[in-house]
Amino acid sequence: MRNIVVGAALLVVAAGVGWYVKSSGAEQPGAQQIAPGRGGPGSGAVNVLVTTVGYAPFAQDMEAIGTAHANESVDVTAKVSNRVTLIAFREGQQVKSGDVLVEFDSHQVRATLAEAEAALRDSRSQFNRSRELFATRALSEAQLDQLQATLSMNEARVAGARSQLEDTIIRAPFAGRVGLRNVSVGSFVSPGTVITTLDDASVIKLDFSVPEVFLSQIKEGLEITSRTTAYADEFKGKVSSIDNRLDPVSRAVLVRARIDNRDARLKPGMLMTVRLMRAESSAMLVPEEALVPEGNSQYVFAVRDGKAVRTQVLIGRRRPGEVEIVKGLAEGDVVVVEGTQMVRDGSPVNPVVSATPRGAMLEAEVGGERA
Missing domain, CATH: 2.40.30.170 (Efflux pump adaptor protein, beta barrel domain)
Structure with a gap:
């Protein structure tokens, strides 16, 4: 009787363990795990934010x-x-x-000017009389030259005195x-x-x-x-x-x-x-978030035929939030902006939203289908 009771207990325990394994899904072949960011059960595509590459004014x-x-x-x-x-x-x-x-104060300077002007008048009068005497040979040429030099000197004194007077103003x-x-x-x-x-x-x-x-x-x-x-x-x-x-x-x-x-x-x-x-000039711009640096090189993930294609690019000028693409992309290409950490080269992607460098939110067409 005791053996019958023990055997029944063991059957109950084994049934309980089997039920737990089945209900937990452990060791079930073909069990499907849905990772965060995936497109859905069975799709395998990663939801990513993309942008359409185009030219824009760059100043x-x-x-x-x-x-x-x-x-x-x-x-x-x-x-x-x-x-x-x-x-x-x-x-x-x-x-x-x-x-x-x-x-x-200009009193002293004015007095000096008055003195110089008086001397100038006297020397000018003497020079005028001497020219008449020189015409009659009553005065030598040397004496005339001396009187002319005195006249010139007095003219310079007057000019200097007037300049000093001007300096007082x-x-x-x-x-x-x-x-x-x-x-x-x-x-x-x-x-x-x-x-x-x-x-x-x-x-x-x-x-x-x-x-x-x-x-x-x-x-x-x-x-x-x-x-x-x-x-x-x-x-x-x-x-x-x-x-x-x-x-x-x-x-x-x-x-x-x-x-x-x-x-x-x-x-x-x-x-x-x-x-x-x-x-201002025209430049091909993409958001800085689209860049995937690796060493001294820069890459982006371009979306082609529903897959992420790792593409090397040459960048140029920058401005806050945007970078110029000099080589590697063409106008109209679609690149991943957010979600680059979840994709690899050749990974299937599901572009759900797109944004242009100018900030307009648009829907992108990928592989002939609108995302």
């Missing part, structure tokens, strides 16, 4: 830091040591070319806006003392450095946009000149652009961010 820009300068700028200084007798401008005033800015050399004054009436100034500044800021010269690698693409007339922390909007200008030498340390060239500033919002000395818009 790569470059940013630099520049400093604003006035179109014309001078420090107003005295030529001689003298005392200020008149300040003829207001701080921040717009002046015209030739306007009087400052006058100095400072005039604006060009139209512009004067800055803050550093002297007062009665101040004694020496040569080189800065009385005020004068700037013509109707046009701003913006100087910035460009690396040597971009030198071939910089030319006069190229448009720029610039910004400053003082204003929210942008200022447009054009490259006016390029320095003929590169800095041997930084290997950069100094570039100057001109910005219209008739509204006087920009001030000399401002720090500005410059964006240089290089000439």
Whole structure:
């Protein structure tokens, strides 16, 4: 009886184990596993995001830091040591070319000029009389030459005195806006003392450095946009000149652009961010995600006849999110953008969505069927 009970228990255990193996699917031949990203049971195709290769405008820009300068700028200084007798401008005033800015004490200079003019009148009178005497042979030629030399000397003295008188008056050399004054009436100034500044800021010269690698693409007339922390909007200008030498340390060239500033919002000395818009051209672009780097080479997976074909490409210029394809692809080719890690050369793929480099989401036709 005991043997019968033990045998029945063993049969129950064996039946339970067999049921567990069958229900778990273990060791079942032909069992199908569906991996994440697969197209579905039995398809074997990987769902991938693709894009259609095409040409698009490519205007790569470059940013630099520049400093604003006035179109014309001078420090107003005295030529001689003298005392200020008149300040003829207001701080921040717009002046015209030739306007009087400052006058100095001119009493001594005027006296010197009056003396020189008197001597000139006397020598001119003597010379005129001597010519009449020379005509009658009452005066020798040597004496006439001496009187003429005296006349010339007195003319030079008058010219010098007038020049000294002119130095007592400072005039604006060009139209512009004067800055803050550093002297007062009665101040004694020496040569080189800065009385005020004068700037013509109707046009701003913006100087910035460009690396040597971009030198071939910089030319006069190229448009720029610039910004400053003082204003929210942008200022447009054009490259006016390029320095003929590169800095041997930084290997950069100094570039100057001109910005219209008739509204006087920009001030000399401002720090500005410059964006240089290089000439626009057409380029074959793909998203950077499509690239599969391997060593020094770049590859993409092109979709042909429903399969991923590993294709080597030569890349060119870059901009955020996109890269130029120089060689390896043709316009109209379809390449994998997302899912490159799940495919191999020759793997079947299911392109479900496509995106162009310009960001438009389109459906791609692959192998004559719309994905």
